[in-house]
Amino acid sequence: MKILVCISKTPDTTAKIAFTDNNTKFAADGVQWIINPYDEWYALVRAIELKEADPSTILHLVTVGGADTEPIIRKALALGGDEAIRVNADSHDSFYIAAQIAAVAQAGGYDLIFTGKETIDYNGSSIGGMVAELLGLPYVSMATKFDIANGTATIVREIEGGEETDQVSVPVVVSCQKGMAEQRIPNMKGIMGARSKPLKVQEPVAAEVLTSIISFDLPPAKAGVKLVSPDTPEELVRLLHEEAKVI
Amino acid sequence: MSVLVFIDQADGHIKKSSFEAASYGAALAQQSGVSAEGIVLGAVTDDLTALGKYGLKKIHTVAGAALDHLDAQVYTAVLAQAVTATGATVVVFSNNLSGKAIAPRLSARIKAGLVSGAVALPDTSNGFVVKKNVFSGKAFANVAINTAVKIIALSPNSYHVVSGDGVAEVAALSVTVDTPKVTVSSVNKIVGEVPLSEAELVVSGGRGLKGPENWALVTDFAKLIGAATACSRPVADVGWRPHHEHVGQTGLAIAPNLYFAIGISGAIQHLAGVNRSKVIVVINKDPEAPFFKAADYGIVGDAFEVMPKIIDAVKKLKGA
Numbered sequence: 001m002k003i004l005v006c007i008s009k010t011p012d013t014t015a016k017i018a019f020t021d022n023n024t025k026f027a028a029d030g031v032q033w034i035i036n037p038y039d040e041w042y043a044l045v046r047a048i049e050l051k052e053a054d055p056s057t058i059l060h061l062v063t064v065g066g067a068d069t070e071p072i073i074r075k076a077l078a079l080g081g082d083e084a085i086r087v088n089a090d091s092h093d094s095f096y097i098a099a100q101i102a103a104v105a106q107a108g109g110y111d112l113i114f115t116g117k118e119t120i121d122y123n124g125s126s127i128g129g130m131v132a133e134l135l136g137l138p139y140v141s142m143a144t145k146f147d148i149a150n151g152t153a154t155i156v157r158e159i160e161g162g163e164e165t166d167q168v169s170v171p172v173v174v175s176c177q178k179g180m181a182e183q184r185i186p187n188m189k190g191i192m193g194a195r196s197k198p199l200k201v202q203e204p205v206a207a208e209v210l211t212s213i214i215s216f217d218l219p220p221a222k223a224g225v226k227l228v229s230p231d232t233p234e235e236l237v238r239l240l241h242e243e244a245k246v247i
Numbered sequence: 248m249s250v251l252v253f254i255d256q257a258d259g260h261i262k263k264s265s266f267e268a269a270s271y272g273a274a275l276a277q278q279s280g281v282s283a284e285g286i287v288l289g290a291v292t293d294d295l296t297a298l299g300k301y302g303l304k305k306i307h308t309v310a311g312a313a314l315d316h317l318d319a320q321v322y323t324a325v326l327a328q329a330v331t332a333t334g335a336t337v338v339v340f341s342n343n344l345s346g347k348a349i350a351p352r353l354s355a356r357i358k359a360g361l362v363s364g365a366v367a368l369p370d371t372s373n374g375f376v377v378k379k380n381v382f383s384g385k386a387f388a389n390v391a392i393n394t395a396v397k398i399i400a401l402s403p404n405s406y407h408v409v410s411g412d413g414v415a416e417v418a419a420l421s422v423t424v425d426t427p428k429v430t431v432s433s434v435n436k437i438v439g440e441v442p443l444s445e446a447e448l449v450v451s452g453g454r455g456l457k458g459p460e461n462w463a464l465v466t467d468f469a470k471l472i473g474a475a476t477a478c479s480r481p482v483a484d485v486g487w488r489p490h491h492e493h494v495g496q497t498g499l500a501i502a503p504n505l506y507f508a509i510g511i512s513g514a515i516q517h518l519a520g521v522n523r524s525k526v527i528v529v530i531n532k533d534p535e536a537p538f539f540k541a542a543d544y545g546i547v548g549d550a551f552e553v554m555p556k557i558i559d560a561v562k563k564l565k566g567a
């Protein structure tokens with residue numbers, strides 16, 4: 001079995017969100033970068049578990065990004081995986097990124113392609129579906145459990161109002177979220193081993209750019225909290241009823 | 248030319264998020280002087296002519312057993328045919344779980360630029376620019392769609408439902424429906440609860456509640472005001488509450504009219520999932536809890552003392 005896990009880089013969850021150049025660019029100065037949590041904790045760890053269960057599994061990672069994504073992809077390799085591919089392109093257009101991943105997937109002939117459910121910076125929730133469409137493969141989104149036997153995957157996924165259990169033959173594209181696996185911390189052996197794993201850099205294929213970010217805005221600041229004394233909680237109920245009109 | 252709205256249904260009933268999408272699509276159609284139409288896939292029991300209330304002139308339907316479960320691949324192929332048949336120039340989805348499964352596929356299939364998580368009508372004064380959520384509710388991006396056909400997936404609870412008294416015409420659309428490659432062996436619906444993603448009022452509890460045995464403070468209050476319940480991540484992690492209640496950066500992102508947080512510190516990762524709520528109320532015994540900075544109303548006090556009094560006050564209010 002061959003698995004491809006899509007890894008993206010995002011600002012640390014505590015990073016200050018600010019913009020420069022007339023609100024056209026994310027202010028990246030001093031920002032710590034991490035592997036997008038859904039990619040790391042769920043997609044990658046589940047893929048590693050599948051490889052542990054069947055050591056003949058080949059596990060590749062792919063990222064579309066500039067040279068600055070390399071520390072992130074090395075960190076991912078320290079958790080597990082045989083090799084990584086970096087497509088040397090920097091874009092925020094989901095279709096363009098998906099086209100790059102689809103090209104890598106096509107060349108590698110993978111049985112499973114895992115993505116995270118979304119990136120925590122641009123919140124697209126789009127790449128998995130686009131990759132699946134470009135490859136003509138089924139897409140199971142928002143997976144919370146994944147198992148595979150004899151080429152058939154059994155997947156639990158979140159749907160509107162509940163969950164469903166699906167069966168699908170590989171190849172398939174799956175977007176992963178909480179429930180798939182538990183977060184792991186890379187150990188020393190993994191970190192040392194990752195240094196010698198291949199990290200292939202390839203140039204992007206030609207692809208269209210369907211959207212472009214024009215500018216960013218920050219939400220208006222809150223007016224400040226109105227505190228009610230703990231001795232008169234009924235006053236809070238009155239405010240919510242008469243002033244905020246929510247209950 | 249038209250604006251085509253994907254009407255999402257579950258068990259034959261149309262979802263509230265689709266009324267928002269319909270209202271949004273109708274406003275957009277009016278803005279560009281075209282007609283707003285809807286499309287419903289699978290068997291529905293609700294009266295579809297009533298979608299006229301939200302400004303849709305015509306509803307296209309496609310039935311068939313292959314559409315009873317949402318298979319992104321099958322749905323996308325049908326929608327691509329519908330876009331051609333109706334001459335749609337904009338397709339609107341709700342950015343709910345269904346929208347997230349299909350809209351990106353449709354975007355790639357017909358090469359129509361997608362903005363997911365839109366929060367406002369497009370600005371068409373210079374191109375076609377849609378405002379969307381980014382950085383998990385901490386900022387917005389204004390994104391230009393550069394293709395002739397455009398796809399917008401509207402963030403739930405971001406656009407108000409506009410309801411009038413129109414009646415929509417309903418007609419079956421003739422398209423090819425493929426056989427799904429994914430088979431569904433079981434479906435587990437959470438019945439009788441307001442789904443968190445659609446809830447207008449949400450009551451949420453954190454580690455400050457000490458244990459699952461104290462959750463009546465959250466659930467009783469929620470029931471009383473007709474709210475859905477949510478929780479912080481550690482609470483779901485230790486199993487005090489089910490995983491689908493976990494909100495935040497790594498859980499569900501919600502934007503209800505009221506988010507009532509009890510015994511939650513307001514860590515930045517928690518705020519990322521709830522900071523778009525219209526009114527935030529915080530009950531926390533620590534005046535330094537970061538949540539107060541993001542709140543509209545608050546009580547610095549012990550939840551075990553404050554909540555019973557709040558519950559009593561609401562009972563009185565409801566009784567009067």
Ligand SMILES: Cc1cc2nc3c(=O)[nH]c(=O)nc-3n(C[C@H](O)[C@H](O)[C@H](O)COP(=O)(O)OP(=O)(O)OC[C@H]3O[C@@H](n4cnc5c(N)ncnc54)[C@H](O)[C@@H]3O)c2cc1C
Nearest residue numbers: 453454455479480495496497510511512514516532533550
């Ligand atoms: C990458 C990453 C992603 C994360 N994603 C999420 C996420 O999606 N969602 C999420 O929630 N967290 C997330 N977290 C965890 C987050 O950082 C916090 O640890 C978590 O939100 C804390 O939960 P809490 O507020 O319930 O608990 P605590 O931080 O323990 O806070 C409990 C609060 O209750 C108050 N309290 C105690 N007793 C009482 C009482 N009797 N009455 C009133 N108040 C009382 C305390 O003053 C305190 O403020 C994430 C963390 C990381 C690193």
Ligand SMILES: Nc1ncnc2c1ncn2[C@@H]1O[C@H](COP(=O)(O)O)[C@@H](O)[C@H]1O
Nearest residue numbers: 006008064115116118119124125126127
């Ligand atoms: N630049 C990228 N390189 C590789 N994978 C990516 C990239 N961007 C997004 N992905 C993958 O696609 C998922 C969904 O991303 P998005 O659609 O941007 O929210 C992420 O969780 C990643 O698994």
